[in-house]
Ligand SMILES: Nc1ncnc2c1ncn2[C@@H]1O[C@H](COP(=O)(O)OP(=O)(O)O)[C@@H](O)[C@H]1O
């Protein structure tokens with residue numbers, strides 16, 4: 650019964666992620682931009698993941714200056730954070746750290762940008778896999794990812810959502826040391 654239950658939960662997550670990705674890709678879902686109070690937003694989002702982190706004794710740290718705002722689709726922005734933070738927690742051993750930093754990134758062309766850095770002290774990603782991790786269903790280690798409960802679609806959803814916000818995402822990682830995702834998004838749309 651437990652196996653049937655776990656597998657049906659997994660299928661449910663998979664179907665949910667596939668639906669989500671196809672909606673985002675077909676651009677049938679327009680973004681709803683509104684001002685986001687970043688310190689409050691980050692605190693709220695981190696608190697959603699605290700139980701998951703506590704189970705593994707992982708410390709969640711956030712660093713966001715007061716009075717930092719941006720225009721974004723708040724639900725979509727939350728999806729970006731949740732996917733990256735869940736990965737950070739899933740791929741970091743007990744006792745590690747997952748840190749979020751948000752800061753003004755200066756201007757590129759005409760637009761002011763905000764930089765979001767999500768960094769962990771986890772298992773890292775081998776260099777040869779880095780170019781492929783945003784592909785749908787791509788996983789570095791099938792056995793380990795399966796036990797993490799992921800679907801292999803999280804990062805492709807994140808990448809699409811970042812692009813819908815006209816932003817960029819990059820990843821730096823070192824096996825055994827940790828992984829760092831850096832996102833830059835325009836402040837005004
Ligand atoms: N923070 C991270 N640390 C180490 N590996 C990661 C991290 N984030 C993602 N990965 C690797 O990239 C793969 C793709 O991530 P994702 O699209 O979220 O799928 P999954 O459902 O497997 O988590 C994961 O299977 C994992 O191997």
Ligand SMILES: [Mg+2]
Nearest residue numbers: 736799803804
């Ligand atoms: Mg994931």
